[in-house]
Amino acid sequence: MNLGKVVKSNQEQAVASWINYLNRVRLDRFMVALQQQDQNWIQAVDTLKDTLFTINKEVIERNRGGLKGMHGFIAEVAECGIGNAREQVQGKVPVYEWINDNGPADLLWNGVQIQQKFVASGNHLSLQAITQHLKKYPDFLSEGGKYQIPEDHYEQIKLLLSISKDQANKMPTSTGEFSLKQWKEVHDFFDKGTIKLQDIQPSKLKYDQVQVNRINDTIQNEKQSLKEVDQKIRQEAYAASKPSLEQEVKVTALSAAIEGGAAFVSVIAKKRKSGKKIGEFDSKDWEEIFKESGIGVIKGGVRGISIYSLTNFTATPAAVASSLCTASFGIAEQAYLLRTGKITKDQFIMNSEILCLETSVSALSSCVGQALIPVPVLGAVLGNTIGTLLYQVAKDNLTKTEQRLIKDYYKYLHELDSKLEDRYRTCIEELKEEMVTYYVILEKAFAPNCTEALNGSVALAMYFGVPREELLTTIDEIDMYFMGQ
Structure with missing residues (x-):
C-alpha cells in the first residue's frame, strides 16, 4: 500500500477543499447580505408609510398651523421620516425623532436639538425667522442647538456668500435670478457674527416639496430614490461575492507554497530513508531537492489557479477540479515517457487508465467525505484517505469480481452525486x-x-x-x- 500517494492525494484534495470553502463563504455572505437588505428595505418603506400617515392624521386633518403654517409641521414630520428611512435602507439605526411639543426645538438629530424654519415670505430665505427664534431662545445655539432651513434656501445662501461685493454690483437683476437686496441681507446677517453658517444645516427637502399639495408626491419620489439606493447596495453585495483576481492570486500563491513545501519535505524524507543524514547532503542532493521543490511550486500554482477558475466559472466541484489537474500532470508525464521510449503504447494506455481511475476515486471519496463530515478541508481529507486506501486494498488484494463491485459502487455514488447536484440547482432556480x-x-x-x-x-x-x-x-x-x- 503506497501511503506516500495517499498523503500526496490528501494534500491536493485539502487545497481543493480549502478553495471550495472560500467560494462558499463568499456566496454565503452574499445570501446573508441579500436577506439583511430585504429587511432594511421593508423597514425603510414602512417608515415612509408611517410618515405619510402621521402627516395626514396629525397635521392635515387637524389643520395644524393653518394655511400659512401647515407646511412647517409637514416639514418636521417629513424630515424625520425621510431621514430615518435613508438610514434604514442602508442597515443603520434611525437618527431623527420628532419632538412635537411646541418647545424651542422641533426635532432631535443624533441627540442634537434642531429648530426648523421653512419661511418663504419676504424672500428672506428663512433667515429672519431664525433671528426671531434666537431672540426668544437666546441660549439655543450655546446649548448645542442647530437651525435647519429648506435645501434650496441653504444653497441660495451659500451662492450669495460666495459672491464678492464687486461682483454683486455688476450682476444683472432684471432677469430675477439675482437680487442685490437679498445679497446685502444675507451678508449683513452673517457679518454680525451672532449666527454662523455652520449653525445652520440644510433640510433634506426643498420648500415646495413640503406643501400640502406636494407631500404625497414627495414621499413617493423618495420611495423611488430609496429603491435606487437599495438596488445599488444589492449590486455591491453581488460584486463582492464574485470571484476576484486578488483572491485568485492568493489562492495560487498558497497552493504553490503548499505543494512546493510538500515536495521539499518528501524528497528530504526519501533521502533520509536511504541512510543519508541532512548534514551529509552534497550539491547534487540539494540540486535534486530544489528541482523537485520547484516542480512542486509550479504544479501547485497551476493547480490553484485551475481549481479556482473551474469552480467559479464552470459547474465543476473542487474535488473533481483537483483530480483533473492531477490526472493532467500524470498523463503528461506518461506521454513524456512514451516519447522517450521508456514505456510502450500499451503501457501508456494502461497507466493512463489506472491514473484516471485513481484520481476519480480520490475526487469521489473527497466529495462523499465532505458531505458526511461538513467541516471544511477535514471532511474532504478523511473521505479521500478512506476511499483511496479502500481502492488500493481492492486493487492489490481482491478478485476481479470484487474489484468490479467496488468500482460499480463508486460509479453509482458518482452518478447519484451528479443527479443530486442537478436537482439542487433546479430547486434553487425554482x-x-x-x-x-x-x-x-x-x-x-x-x-x-x-x-x-x-x-x-x-x-x-x-x-x-x-x-x-x-x-x-x-x-x-x-x-x-x-x-x-
Whole structure:
C-alpha cells in the first residue's frame, strides 16, 4: 500500500477543499447580505408609510398651523421620516425623532436639538425667522442647538456668500435670478457674527416639496430614490461575492507554497530513508531537492489557479477540479515517457487508465467525505484517505469480481452525486422564481392605494392557497360582511 500517494492525494484534495470553502463563504455572505437588505428595505418603506400617515392624521386633518403654517409641521414630520428611512435602507439605526411639543426645538438629530424654519415670505430665505427664534431662545445655539432651513434656501445662501461685493454690483437683476437686496441681507446677517453658517444645516427637502399639495408626491419620489439606493447596495453585495483576481492570486500563491513545501519535505524524507543524514547532503542532493521543490511550486500554482477558475466559472466541484489537474500532470508525464521510449503504447494506455481511475476515486471519496463530515478541508481529507486506501486494498488484494463491485459502487455514488447536484440547482432556480413572484405580490398587497392594496391582498391570499370563495374581493363584499347582510 503506497501511503506516500495517499498523503500526496490528501494534500491536493485539502487545497481543493480549502478553495471550495472560500467560494462558499463568499456566496454565503452574499445570501446573508441579500436577506439583511430585504429587511432594511421593508423597514425603510414602512417608515415612509408611517410618515405619510402621521402627516395626514396629525397635521392635515387637524389643520395644524393653518394655511400659512401647515407646511412647517409637514416639514418636521417629513424630515424625520425621510431621514430615518435613508438610514434604514442602508442597515443603520434611525437618527431623527420628532419632538412635537411646541418647545424651542422641533426635532432631535443624533441627540442634537434642531429648530426648523421653512419661511418663504419676504424672500428672506428663512433667515429672519431664525433671528426671531434666537431672540426668544437666546441660549439655543450655546446649548448645542442647530437651525435647519429648506435645501434650496441653504444653497441660495451659500451662492450669495460666495459672491464678492464687486461682483454683486455688476450682476444683472432684471432677469430675477439675482437680487442685490437679498445679497446685502444675507451678508449683513452673517457679518454680525451672532449666527454662523455652520449653525445652520440644510433640510433634506426643498420648500415646495413640503406643501400640502406636494407631500404625497414627495414621499413617493423618495420611495423611488430609496429603491435606487437599495438596488445599488444589492449590486455591491453581488460584486463582492464574485470571484476576484486578488483572491485568485492568493489562492495560487498558497497552493504553490503548499505543494512546493510538500515536495521539499518528501524528497528530504526519501533521502533520509536511504541512510543519508541532512548534514551529509552534497550539491547534487540539494540540486535534486530544489528541482523537485520547484516542480512542486509550479504544479501547485497551476493547480490553484485551475481549481479556482473551474469552480467559479464552470459547474465543476473542487474535488473533481483537483483530480483533473492531477490526472493532467500524470498523463503528461506518461506521454513524456512514451516519447522517450521508456514505456510502450500499451503501457501508456494502461497507466493512463489506472491514473484516471485513481484520481476519480480520490475526487469521489473527497466529495462523499465532505458531505458526511461538513467541516471544511477535514471532511474532504478523511473521505479521500478512506476511499483511496479502500481502492488500493481492492486493487492489490481482491478478485476481479470484487474489484468490479467496488468500482460499480463508486460509479453509482458518482452518478447519484451528479443527479443530486442537478436537482439542487433546479430547486434553487425554482426558489428564485417563486421569491420574485412573491415579492411582486407582497408589494401590491401593501400599496398606498386602497383598491390596489385590496387586489394585492386577494392575490397574496390566493398565492398561499386560500380558496377564492373564502375571500372578500370587493368593497361591496366587505361592506356586506361587516354589516351582517
